[in-house]
Structures are given as structure tokens and as C-alpha cells.
Amino acid sequence: MASYKIALNFEDGVTRFIECKDGEKVLDAAFRNKINLPMDCSDGVCGTCKCRAESGSYDLGDDFIDDALAADEADSGLVLTCQMRPSSDCVISVPTTSVACKTGQQKFVATVANVVPHNDAAIVLELDVDSQAPAFLPGQYVNIDVPGSGQSRSYSFSSAPGERRIGFLIKKIPGGVMSNWLAKAQPGQKLDLTGPLGSFFLRDAERPLLFLAGGTGLAPFLSMLEVLARTGTEQKIHLIYGVTRDLDLVLVEALEAFAARMPNFNFTTVVAEEASSHPRKGWVTQHMPAEMLDDGDLDVYLCGPPPMVDAVRSYFTENGVKPNSFHYEKFTPNAAAKEAA
Template sequence: MTMSCLTLPQPGRRIAVGDTRTILEAALDAGIAYPHSCRSGRCGACKSRLVSGHVELGKHSPFALSEREREDGLILACRAVPADDVVVEWLDDSFATAQPVMQDAEVVAIEAMTHDIVALRLQLADRQNFRFAAGQYLSLIMPGAPPRNYSMASRPDEELVELHVRAVPGGRTSGLIHASLEPGDTVLIQGPSGSTYLREAHGGPIIALAGGSGLAPVKSIVETALLSGLAQPIHVYFGVRAERDLYLVAHFRALERRFPNLRFVPVLSQTAAKGWRSGFVSDALTEDHRDFSGAKAYVAGPPAMVDAAISVLAARGVPASDIHADVFFTPEASDNNAA
């Protein structure tokens, strides 16, 4: 196997990379907290500068990396395989660099949120050593099932860590959680990870779009923003298929009454129901807003929903640097992303 040397000046590390490994895979395997989200060339979170050397760049979205950016020496770490020795710098200087830690966690409670989503509340063995930013995720590890990534729905200041787990058809990990996990059981977690987290220094409007269990990181982001005193307009769009897929509506309605800068909009895509808005969440966003000037967007959900939302935001002039997306793949589509 041909090996290349990957130099990362920001963490001050040099690592060997096999001829089929991407820069992101090599960095994460080496325990480096590299900014990333979708791992599939869709979101641009791992956009980096190729300082020297050459890479083979795999298929990716033109939104995540344009032809002009490629000409300017930018790459996507999740799609770039070194062709020789390379030096690479990531672009997101605000990246939360807390190193992932592995520890035990006790199941405190499991609560049904919908017909196929449960809220899993965990007491970590060493909560003080698990410092995450609102919007990040962890990897849940259980015997007899592959690790799966789940976003934190709880705020960073809360003692219990809350995850929202959707029952994926044929999914071994989510199946075990729904069918056999009980309060008092112990699981293993590793984290935090992910670069789709709240940028508290941003003063412009916040747009958050969630699909299904993608509401988990959005809940953490929105609650943290509000309780931190951020007073700019915060628009939350929650897209689901049918009324039975809705959850936490009363919770967000209560937040609306408490914080006048918050607006929460549930949208049903497949089944019209009295009292609910129907259509696609990305269409609802464009119907409600003509001007996205100065906005920062957080998007979490299934691939089709995230792609549509990113397209709408980009078409309305929101730069890629202000769109933070977390794509929730099912296990059949990816073994690496939150689902």
C-alpha cells in the first residue's frame, strides 16, 4: 500500500495516510477533531485549503465546493484522497476543538416522542469531561450493533445528555434501543463531534430547519441561543411527513410565548391536516422570507430535505460559510452520520 504524509498545521500533527483514505478519515482515525458534518461532499463543513501537494477529489456538490474554489486551491477533506505528501489547513477558525472522549453512560429514561422516535436520556460517568457545543453529536456504542451517531437535544449546560433516536427499518442499533434498552442499562459513548453548532458571536437572524429527528440538534441550538440572551430573530421550520410525526410542538410554543424573537413553524409534507401548514419545509421558508441578508442557517435532517434547504438558502444569497448542515443518513446509506 502506498502511504502519503498528511501535515495539519493547526493541531500540529503529521500522520500517514493510505492510498484509499480521505484526509478526513485519516484525521478522525488519528483522534484529530477535524471540522466536518455530512462526510459525503454535500455541506462544505470540511472545506480546507490545500497548502501543498496533490489530491484526488471525489464526487461532491457544487454548493459545497465550486469550480472557482477548486481553482483557488480549496478542497473537501471528506472527498480528498492524497496523491502525494500534502499540507492542509481547515478554514473554520471558530471550530469547537474539544477532543472526543469515550466513557460509560447510564440510561436514566426512555420516552416515546412519536410512533418511531424516542428520547434517550443519559447520565455520563464523567459529565464534566464531556464539553460539547449546541448542535454537536456523539457516537453511541452498544454490544452486538454498529456504532451510530446521534445529536444532542439537550443544552451544553444540562446535566443529562438527551438524544432522539428514530427507529430505522432494519437498523440494528436503533432497533436495540427501541426494543430492549431500559433505564439502568449502560452504554458507551464517544464524542463530541461535528461542526454544525451554534455560533454565538453571530448577531444576524438565525434560520433553523429540521426534518424528523433532526429537531434534536435544532432544539439544542435554539434553546442555547435564547437562554444565552441572543435577541435576533430566530425562525425554526420543522418538516415532517404527517401529523403523527410531529413532536415537541407544545415545547416550542411555550418558548415562543416566553421569547418574542422566536417563531416556530411545523410543516407537513405528505398529509394535509387541519390546523397545520402543508408542503415542503424549504418551500415554506421561501414563502415566508424574501430577504436572508445577514442570516446564519442551521439545517439537520434527511438528505433530500437538507439538499433542498441548502439550494433555497444559496439561491437567496446565503453564503456557504453561513450554512451549517448536518445530513442524517439511514444506516443503509452511510455508517458514519447521525441518523
């Protein structure tokens, strides 16, 4: 019997994955997995179980009334989980917290496989997961406990979902808790991880995609690009990778490899430092392709430090740019949490 993977993304950033059997309603599958999604009547009458389907295909049937879910709501992606029967893998945004649904974050253990420094700018950390490959959405992150510190740090997956070996691109911070630990880390050491987390993730590619990466904010896009390369899409994908210094441009060879695999993908690198000899200097907002922005028929994904995110948002507002959708994530290198929208 066929089954589908359903990602339940709660408003506190926690994501839980469940298997939904062919013909089974999402609400029933969630209860079977001991996740108490909001509900009251379970008959398509009250609308209490209303959520938003971010991606995937499904059938809502005819057993609900307009008061519970109006036609325009259904057309916009709202669903009643008590009536929704998936016919593919789906992502569902649940408008309440994971705690309210009596579930929580998942924890798993991984083993250090490789620690590779890139100049003085970043570190690539590769881990082998001790149990089954973790499920996550491309673009999401985990919290990694720093051994002996009592602290954790948040890092986006740079690898694709479904792999036992997972990767991260970590900014090298002088005196940083994780940077100090990684400087001495050896293969075979164990790390505790919590996740996946975050509402910054790749949706269905139904229109051209503009990716804006700042520094190690490149990481989630590497995960997204690998998924897009494997699944295939005819949509145009353009990535702008902005950094402060020449030495901050890392993993450009990975982007070149994607460009070789995907004829519809290209990228631009930009360096802000005036003393740089890079052919493109300045900020990402100075190098965005006008032909993509003019009519707003595109989806924009942005991941970078807060000043970059704020600058792009201001640029869009001041220039009347209104993308079909705009997803962004701010990160602060020393912080344990992220802000996404």
C-alpha cells in the same frame, strides 16, 4: 486566575476542549494538553499554525509579520495560534486531522435514565453521564455503541452542553439495530459513547437565524435553542420543522416552551403528506419567510435527511438566495456517520 474553554474542531470532525489560562497563547495551551497543533517557528513568522476562529474574542498582539497573517486574513477570522491570546471562550477550526495532531476521539460511559417513545416516529433517550458532564458544541453529535451488536450509531445532542443528563431524539426504524435495542432497554444499563464530533454547531449569533429541521433533525436545534435561551440574544430566530406525516411531529411542546421563554423566537411546522389535515402542507422551502431571505443578512442552519438538504441547497441556488453563512448536516437514520458543512 481566569481561564477560557477553547474548542479545537479538527477537519475530521473530532473536537477536543482545552483550558487556556488568561494571557496564555493557544498553541502553548494545546501543547500543555498534549495536542500538537501545526507549527514551525512559533514566533508569528511562518504562518504554519494558521487556523480560523469561529467564535470568541482574542488578541493577536503585534509580534507577527504580514507574510504570516495578512490584515485581510485577520479581519476574516484567521489567526495564528502561536500568537492568539483568548479573552473569552473560543471555537477554533484546525485545518488538519486530529490524528495528525496526535490526539483522538474522547470516550465516556453513560447510564440509561429514560426511554420515551413518541408515536411510532421517534424515541427520546436520556442518559446520565457516569463521569463529569461532557463538553460539546450545541449541534454536535456522538457515536453510541449498540450493546451486543458490534455497531454504533450517530445522534445529535438534544440537550445543552454542561449537563450530566444528556438527551437524544432518535428516529424509530422498524428492524433498526438501535431501535430494537431501545425497545427492550431498561434504566441502569450502560452505554459507551464517543465524541463530540461534527462541524455542524452554533456560531456566535450576530444576525438573524433561520433553523430548518427535518424529522429528528430537530434534535441539534433543541440544544442550540437552550443555549440561546440561557445566554440571551436579541437576534430574530425562526425555525421551520418539516416532517412527512402528522405523527412525525414530536416535541412540539418543547418548541412552544422556547417560544414562551424567548420573545424573539417563533416556529412553523410543515407536513408533506397530502392526506394530512395540518394547516401547512408541503416542503420547508415553500414556507420560508421571504422577509428573512431577501437581503441574505442571516445565518442558516439546516439538519435533515439528504433529499431535504439537497432540495434546500437547490432552492437557494435557483432563487439567488445567498445567506451570510449556511451550515448544514445530512443524516441517514441507519448510518453510523454524518456529513456536515
